[in-house]
Every structure is written in structure tokens, then in C-alpha cells.
Amino acid sequence: MSLQDARNAAVEKLLSRRRLSxxxxxxxxxxxGVYFFLPQYLTLGSQILIMVLFALSLDIxxxxxxxxxxxxxxxxxxxxxxAGLLAVHGWGDPLIGLVAAAIAAAILGLxxxxxxxxxxxxxxxxxxxAVALILYEAANxxxxxxxxxxxxxxxxxxxxxxxxxxxxxxxxAFLYCLAxxxxxxxxxxxxVISPFGRSLVGIQENADRMAAIGTPVARRKLIAFVLSAxxxxxxxxxxxxxxQFVSLSVFSFELSGTVLVMLVxxxxxxxxxxxxxxxxxxxxxxxxxxGDPVYWLFWxxxxxxxxxxxxxGGILGVVDAVRETIGRRLTGRVAVAAADTKSSAGS
Amino acid sequence: MDQPVPVIEARGVNxxxxxIEVASNINFRLERGARxxxxxxxxxxxxxxxxxxxxxxxxxSGQIFLHGQxxxxxPFDRRVKRGIARTFQLNTLLRNLSVLENVQLAELERHGxxxxxxxxxxxxxxxxxxxxxxxxxxxxxxxxxxxVKSLSYGRQRLVEIAIxxxxxxxxxxxxxxxxxxxxxDSHLVFDMIAALPDDISVLIIEHDMKLxxxxxxxxxxxxxxxxxxxxxxxxxAADPMVKDVYLGHRAHx
Numbered sequence: 001m002s003l004q005d006a007r008n009a010a011v012e013k014l015l016s017r018r019r020l021s022x023x024x025x026x027x028x029x030x031x032x033g034v035y036f037f038l039p040q041y042l043t044l045g046s047q048i049l050i051m052v053l054f055a056l057s058l059d060i061x062x063x064x065x066x067x068x069x070x071x072x073x074x075x076x077x078x079x080x081x082x083a084g085l086l087a088v089h090g091w092g093d094p095l096i097g098l099v100a101a102a103i104a105a106a107i108l109g110l111x112x113x114x115x116x117x118x119x120x121x122x123x124x125x126x127x128x129x130a131v132a133l134i135l136y137e138a139a140n141x142x143x144x145x146x147x148x149x150x151x152x153x154x155x156x157x158x159x160x161x162x163x164x165x166x167x168x169x170x171x172x173a174f175l176y177c178l179a180x181x182x183x184x185x186x187x188x189x190x191x192v193i194s195p196f197g198r199s200l201v202g203i204q205e206n207a208d209r210m211a212a213i214g215t216p217v218a219r220r221k222l223i224a225f226v227l228s229a230x231x232x233x234x235x236x237x238x239x240x241x242x243x244q245f246v247s248l249s250v251f252s253f254e255l256s257g258t259v260l261v262m263l264v265x266x267x268x269x270x271x272x273x274x275x276x277x278x279x280x281x282x283x284x285x286x287x288x289x290x291g292d293p294v295y296w297l298f299w300x301x302x303x304x305x306x307x308x309x310x311x312x313g314g315i316l317g318v319v320d321a322v323r324e325t326i327g328r329r330l331t332g333r334v335a336v337a338a339a340d341t342k343s344s345a346g347s
Numbered sequence: 348m349d350q351p352v353p354v355i356e357a358r359g360v361n362x363x364x365x366x367i368e369v370a371s372n373i374n375f376r377l378e379r380g381a382r383x384x385x386x387x388x389x390x391x392x393x394x395x396x397x398x399x400x401x402x403x404x405x406x407x408s409g410q411i412f413l414h415g416q417x418x419x420x421x422p423f424d425r426r427v428k429r430g431i432a433r434t435f436q437l438n439t440l441l442r443n444l445s446v447l448e449n450v451q452l453a454e455l456e457r458h459g460x461x462x463x464x465x466x467x468x469x470x471x472x473x474x475x476x477x478x479x480x481x482x483x484x485x486x487x488x489x490x491x492x493x494x495v496k497s498l499s500y501g502r503q504r505l506v507e508i509a510i511x512x513x514x515x516x517x518x519x520x521x522x523x524x525x526x527x528x529x530x531x532d533s534h535l536v537f538d539m540i541a542a543l544p545d546d547i548s549v550l551i552i553e554h555d556m557k558l559x560x561x562x563x564x565x566x567x568x569x570x571x572x573x574x575x576x577x578x579x580x581x582x583x584a585a586d587p588m589v590k591d592v593y594l595g596h597r598a599h600x
Contacts, residue, residue, distance in 0.1 A: 003483075010491040011475040014447050018468055195455045195467045202452050205441040211403075212439065213453040213514060214427035215461065223462075 049177040055274030057231035063269030066204030071128030077250035079233025084240040087155035105233020113225040136251035151247040173242040267314030360409030384563035432516035442496040450478035453513035501528035
């Protein structure tokens with residue numbers, strides 16, 4: 001191999017994550033399969049798509065920027081109430097609702113991020129929780145506007161593009177969620193492979209090193225946080241629009257915890273952790289809840305302990321490790337075989 | 348003004364951690380193109396002084412000038428953008444990323460393209476190619492795609508230097524660049540330093556006196572946060588007080 005070839009090979013290897021692998025199309029094939037062949041699951045399917053989007057948004061902050069936060073529901077809830085309130089007051093166009101929700105959640109992300117991202121570790125965890133708690137209590141108190149504990153009702157959602165009406169079977173809702181998730185995925189994928197996304201990974205690895213090469217660490221984390229908040233807001237807005245209902249639980253600690261569990265279960269910082277963790281969690285919950293919901297939480301607890309103790313990269317982390325081991329065995333065998341051939345040729 | 352403007356200058360810099368004074372009224376000038384060594388016993392405050400120059404920590408009082416401009420309040424990353432690069436005494440690298448990417452990220456940051464959110468494929472390619480060329484110079488190209496953590500400590504020291512060079516700095520601060528490098532490999536580090544272009548001003552912290560005298564034209568001796576002596580290599584080598592304090596010769600005991 002010439003020097004030139006060696007250089008090209010090394011550069012190509014580094015840039016290879018930019019290339020789309022056929023495996024990355026799998027979630028979309030499965031989703032379309034559900035649409036055509038399992039129409040009885042479209043309602044659950046839409047909820048799953050929304051949670052995938054929500055977990056995907058968390059992945060930017062947690063998986064890429066390494067900001068461990070336990071209050072991501074704040075942005076989801078902000079988006080849900082924004083879209084919900086618009087629809088209640090006659091602005092029922094779903095796309096306008098999404099845009100408004102994204103903007104509102106982004107502003108919340110910016111304002112809260114400026115304050116809470118100054119801290120790290122436990123303080124950051126607590127402050128993130130505090131933001132969601134404050135909003136929960138505010139939405140509860142502002143009963144006249146938000147419906148308080150009874151939830152926000154009376155939305156009129158207009159057809160998408162003034163044409164696609166939301167039907168009783170949830171077909172439009174499912175495709176709507178799927179389309180939004182697809183666009184969000186395209187965007188997030190671009191972001192994580194971009195120079196910006198790689199610098200986030202660098203910050204997570206070692207913020208001192210990144211500062212030493214001139215990275216404005218705090219600013220870049222804040223931008224990631226705002227993007228993440230905006231996408232969480234879109235997820236919340238989708239939920240408000242297709243359920244035509246927003247309850248206080250959108251700000252709940254439980255929701256913040258659930259989305260974190262989904263992401264960690266699937267594997268944070270891998271872009272597809274959300275696509276694995278959220279469906280798995282929700283399908284398991286759906287199945288177990290039919291029997292004994294307490295029992296379900298017990299097994300979830302065991303599973304989580306196992307993931308945290310033995311599989312820090314989540315399910316996708318385990319898959320990667322297995323693939324790597326098999327790959328190494330294979331190349332090892334090839335190398336041994338090559339050495340054998342060489343030595344037998346020499347003798 | 349008769350004197351040329353130093354590339355970096357500390358004026359009356361103080362810093363204490365609680366009751367311990369780690370920098371005490373330090374006045375220091377690094378001239379353009381300098382080969383300057385900072386020596387002193389362990390705990391003298393050498394690394395702290397580099398941290399003060401780079402803005403990793405702020406002085407309690409005093410000022411830092413970069414190319415004649417007051418940068419005392421400028422954060423670390425902004426000073427890097429103005430041409431100051433450093434290596435760390437303990438390897439401070441992106442351990443799970445490849446050697447190539449460690450250097451490529453520095454290239455991207457120098458070109459100001461690291462904040463691009465969308466696209467950037469051609470910028471990433473250019474930066475990777477430039478980074479690879481640098482790895483070839485440092486004989487690290489064979490390890491380009493290996494994660495940094497899989498390299499020996501000594502080779503990781505070279506990655507530290509490669510990253511600093513990718514920033515094309517006007518000022519290079521080397522904090523014990525050969526610390527932890529096996530003696531068989533340390534020549535790699537020092538050959539590299541000796542081959543640095545003349546227009547880079549270098550400040551090096553180093554314990555090995557043979558290397559210091561081989562490399563440095565100017566030497567400053569730091570003891571307990573104070574600059575005890577400053578001069579050419581010959582002057583310092585001959586100074587009885589330096590021998591006394593730094594080399595531990597208790598001639599008058």
C-alpha cells in the first residue's frame with residue numbers, strides 16, 4: 001500500500017460514519033410495516049413514535065454533549081401546552097403548532113440552560129428537576145388557562161396542510177408522527193456527524209482538552225441543549241395534537257425519568273438508542289400492564305440494574321461489543337491463517 | 348519603546364489557593380522565537396504558571412498580555428484562538444476517539460469550522476488530511492485510526508504535541524513533554540521539539556537538566572511561586588544560588 005493509499009484509507013475510515021448504512025433504514029421499514037400490516041396497533045404506534053422522538057432529543061444533550069439531566073419533561077411539557085393552547089384558541093393548524101412549540105421550548109432551553117449548565121453533576125441533576133417542577137406547579141396554579149389538574153381540553157386540530165384530516169383509526173396521526181420523526185432524525189443525524197456534533201463528543205470525553213484546542217465549551221453545550229429542548233418541544237406538541245389533551249403529567253418527574261430510562265436502555269450517544277429503547281419499553285409496558293403492572297415495574301427494575309452494571313452502552317452497546325468481538329476473532333483467524341501459509345511456504 | 352513586544356508577558360501576577368501562594372508577583376516575558384525553559388523543584392508552581400498564562404486559572408491580581416494586548420480576563424479557549432497552544436503534564440486526550448480525530452478536531456477548531464451544524468463533509472475531509480500529514484511527521488500515521496487509549500503512554504505524549512501543532516500556534520507551552528515517556532522513546536519528543544519552526548515561541552517545563560541545556564537559550568527558575576533567577580543557559584548553569592536551591596547542593600550547610 002502506498003503512502004497515498006494509507007492516507008486515503010485512514011481519512012475514509014474516519015469519515016465513514018457519515019455514510020448511511022442500510023441498517024439505518026430498518027426503523028422506517030418496521031414503522032411502515034406496522035402501518036400496513038398491524039393497523040390495530042396504530043394508536044400505540046403513534047405514542048411510541050412520539051417517545052422515540054422525545055428520547056432522540058434527550059440523546060443530543062445526554063448522549064452527545066454528556067449533560068446528564070433529569071428534567072427533560074420540562075421541554076416536552078412546554079411544547080405540549082404551547083401547541084395545546086394554540087389549538088384551544090383557534091390556531092389549530094398542526095404545523096404552526098409544531099413550530100410554535102419548538103420555539104417556546106427552545107426559549108425555555110436557552111433561559112434555563114444559561115443558568116443550569118453552569119453546574120455539573122448532582123447540582124445539574126437537581127436544577128433540571130427544579131425547572132420541570134416549577135413548570136408543573138405553574139401549570140397547576142394557572143388553572144384558568146391550562147385547565148390545571150383536570151388537564152387541557154377543547155382543542156380543535158385542523159387537517160394537516162388543510163387536507164389530511166385526523167381519522168378515528170389513527171392512520172393520519174401515525175403517518176404524521178412518523179413524518180415528523182423522520183425529518184427530526186434526518187436533522188439530528190446531520191448534527192451528530194457534523195463538526196459541531198463531533199466537538200460535542202469531544203467535550204463529553206474531555207472538556208479540558210477541547211478548551212485547549214479553542215472550543216468554547218459552555219457555548220457549544222448551550223446550543224446543543226437548546227436544539228435538544230426544541231425537539232423535545234416538538235414531541236410534546238405531537239402528543240397534544242394527536243391526543244387532543246394535555247395533562248399536568250407532561251411536566252412530571254415520572255416522564256423525565258421514563259425517557260431517561262428508555263434512552264439508557266437502548267444506548268445513549270449512538271443516535272439509535274431512542275429507536276431501540278422507547279419501543280421496547282412501551283411494548284413491554286403494554287404487554288405487562290395487561291397482567292400485573294407492579295410486576296412489570298419489578299422486571300423493569302431488574303433490567304435497569306443489569307444494564308447499568310453490565311452494559312453501560314445499553315442494548316446497542318452490547319450489540320456493538322458482540323460485533324466487535326466477532327470481527328476481531330475473524331481477523332485474528334485470517335491473520336493466523338496468513339501466517340501459517342507464509343511459514344509453510346518458507347519451510 | 349526600545350524593547351520588542353514580547354509574545355506573552357506576565358506583570359505582577361499573584362495567585363493563591365487558600366493560604367498557599369502558588370504565584371507571587373511574577374514578572375515574566377517570552378520573546379518572539381524564544382526557546383525558554385522554566386525549571387524549579389516539584390511544587391514550585393510551574394504548571395500553575397502555565398495555567399495562568401493560558402487562562403485555565405485566573406490570577407488574583409496582576410495582568411497577562413498576549414502580543415501586547417491585555418488578556419487577563421479572556422477565557423482559555425479565546426486565548427487559544429489568539430495563537431497560544433499548550434500540552435498537559437498529564438495526557439489530556441479524547442481517549443475513546445481515534446488519534447486522527449483528536450488532531451482533526453483541533454484542525455477544525457483552528458479553521459473556525461467546528462461550530463458547523465449541518466454539512467461540513469468537505470471541511471472534515473480537509474482537516475483529516477491535514478491531521479494525517481501531521482501524524483506522518485510525528486511517525487504516528489500507523490496508529491491513525493486506533494483509539495488514543497490503545498497507544499502506549501509515550502506515544503500519547505506525541506499525540507498531545509500533534510494536537511498542539513495542529514493549532515499552528517505562535518506560542519507553544521510544553522508542560523514536561525517527555526514525562527512518562529520511556530527513555531528509549533524520549534528522543535522522539537525532543538527531536539520533534541528541536542525541529543520546531545523558528546517563528547514559534549516555545550516555553551518548556553522540563554526536569555531533565557541535560558535536555559534543558561541542550562534546548563533552551565533562556566531559563567527561568569521558579570521556586571515557591573517566585574521567579575528566583577532568570578538568564579541565559581550559561582548564566583543559570585553557573586549560578587551558585589540555583590545550584591543551591593534547585594539542584595539541592597547544600598554547599599553552605
